[in-house]
Amino acid sequence: MRGVFITLEGADGCGKSTQAALLADALGARGREVVRLREPGGTQISEKIRALLLDPANADMAPECELLLYEASRAQLTRQVIEPALARGAVVLCDRYYDSTYAYQAGGRGLDEALVRRANLLGSCGVAPARTLVLDLDPALGYARATSGGADRMEAEGLAFQERVRAAYLRLAAAEPDRVRVVDASGEKNEVTARLLVELEDLL
Ligand code: TMP
Numbered sequence: 001m002r003g004v005f006i007t008l009e010g011a012d013g014c015g016k017s018t019q020a021a022l023l024a025d026a027l028g029a030r031g032r033e034v035v036r037l038r039e040p041g042g043t044q045i046s047e048k049i050r051a052l053l054l055d056p057a058n059a060d061m062a063p064e065c066e067l068l069l070y071e072a073s074r075a076q077l078t079r080q081v082i083e084p085a086l087a088r089g090a091v092v093l094c095d096r097y098y099d100s101t102y103a104y105q106a107g108g109r110g111l112d113e114a115l116v117r118r119a120n121l122l123g124s125c126g127v128a129p130a131r132t133l134v135l136d137l138d139p140a141l142g143y144a145r146a147t148s149g150g151a152d153r154m155e156a157e158g159l160a161f162q163e164r165v166r167a168a169y170l171r172l173a174a175a176e177p178d179r180v181r182v183v184d185a186s187g188e189k190n191e192v193t194a195r196l197l198v199e200l201e202d203l204l
Contacts, residue, residue, distance in 0.1 A: 002086060002087070002089060003085060003086035003087070003088070003089050003090045003091060003092055004086075004091045004092070004130055004131075004203055004204065005082065005086055005092045005094070005127065005128070005129045005130050006091065006092065006093050006094070006129060006130065006131050006132075006133070006200065006203070007093075007094045007095075007096065007097040007099065007129040007131075007132045007133070008020055008023070008093070008094070008095050008096070008132075008133050008135065008196075009096060009097075009099045009100060009103070009132055009133065009134045009135070009169060010134055010135035010136065010137070010142075010169065010185065011103075011137070011139050011142050011143075011162045011165045011166045011169070012142060012143060012146035012147075012154070012155050012162060012165075013137070013141070013142030013143055013144070013145035013146030013147075014135040014136070014137045014142045014185050015135055015137065015142075015145075015185050015189065015192065016095050016096070016135055017038070017095060018189055019135060019185075019189070019192055019193060019196060020036060020038070020093060020095045021036070022189065022190070022193040023093060023193055023196055023197070024036045024093055026193060026197060027091050027093065027200075027204070030204065032090070032091045032204070033085075033088075033089070033090040033091065034090065034091045034093055035081070035082075035085040035090045035091070035092045035093065036093050036094075036095075037077065037081060037082070037092065037093070037094045037095065038094070038095040038096065039070075039073065039074060039077065039094060039095065039096040039097055039100065040053055040069075040070055040073035040074070040077075040096075041073070041077070042077045042081055042094075043076050043077050043080045043081060045073070045076045046073040046074075046076050046077050049069050049070075049072055049073040049076075050073060052069060053066065053069050053070065053073075053153065053154075054152040054153050054154065055152075055153060056151070056152060056153050056156060058153055059153065059156070061153070063105065063109045063110075063111055064111075066105065066109070067101065067105045067111060067116065067119055068119070070100075070101050070105070070123065071101070071119050071120070071122060071123030072123070073123075074097070074098065074101075074123040074124055075122070075123050075124075075125055078123075078124055078125045078127050079125060082094070082127060083125070083127060086127075091204075094129075097124070097129055097132070098120035098123060098124050099129075099132055099134075099169070099172060099180070101116055101119070101120055101123070102116055102117070102120065102168060102172060103165045103166075103168040103169050103172070104154065104165055104168075106168060107164045107165050107167060107168025107169075107171075108157065108161045108162075108164050108165045108168070128179075129179065130179070130203055131179060131181065131199065131200060131203055132179055132180045132181070133181055133183055133196050133199055133200075134169045134170075134172075134173055134180060134181065134182045134183065135183055135185035135192070136166070136169070136170075136182050136183065136184060136185055137185040137186060138186075139159060139162040139163045139165075139166050140159060141186075142162065143155075143158075143159045143162050169182070170182065181199040183195045183196055183199060
């Protein structure tokens with residue numbers, strides 16, 4: 001049996017981490033092995049790259065350097081953790097994957113879309129999610145939530161950046177409706193989890 005690869009996406013402060021935990025519990029209750037991961041991160045090397053990427057002291061990081069670091073972190077996670085987990089039949093639930101790179105580095109930063117797609121192919125080692133759930137929330141609300149305790153290097157880009165990120169996610173969902181589903185992230189957290197599960201029914 002092959003596993004199922006599911007990714008959670010959304011702008012900063014959309015409630016992804018909370019939903020990843022709730023969704024992992026719900027899927028685990030169905031008797032599946034659930035491997036919960038986050039990007040960038042999830043391996044020793046990838047966590048070190050994460051620290052570099054989010055450190056506000058690295059404000060002068062070039063967009064191309066940023067892109068390649070996200071891809072480097074992803075390649076390590078994919079080879080070391082995601083591929084083996086899928087091979088043994090687990091459900092892999094990853095908080096962000098290459099659609100974040102499309103939304104943030106192409107949408108937010110304005111890097112060339114075709115270039116970002118090629119980089120994503122390399123960074124993901126060709127491993128694609130079966131389903132991607134985009135948690136959609138008013139960016140002003142999400143941004144206020146994400147930055148209430150201080151902003152990391154990405155969050156420091158501001159609200160207009162988050163609005164471009166959201167627009168990129170919505171474009172992606174329109175282009176790939178089978179894989180990418182937009183889910184309303186407003187309201188009570190258990191209601192949001194129920195909405196996410198509806199979008200996974202056919203896979204599980
Ligand atoms: P997190 O706060 O959801 O853990 O994600 C870390 C930050 O990195 C978040 O602001 C989104 C950003 N990011 C990108 O810009 N490109 C990517 O490819 C990934 C995975 C995350």
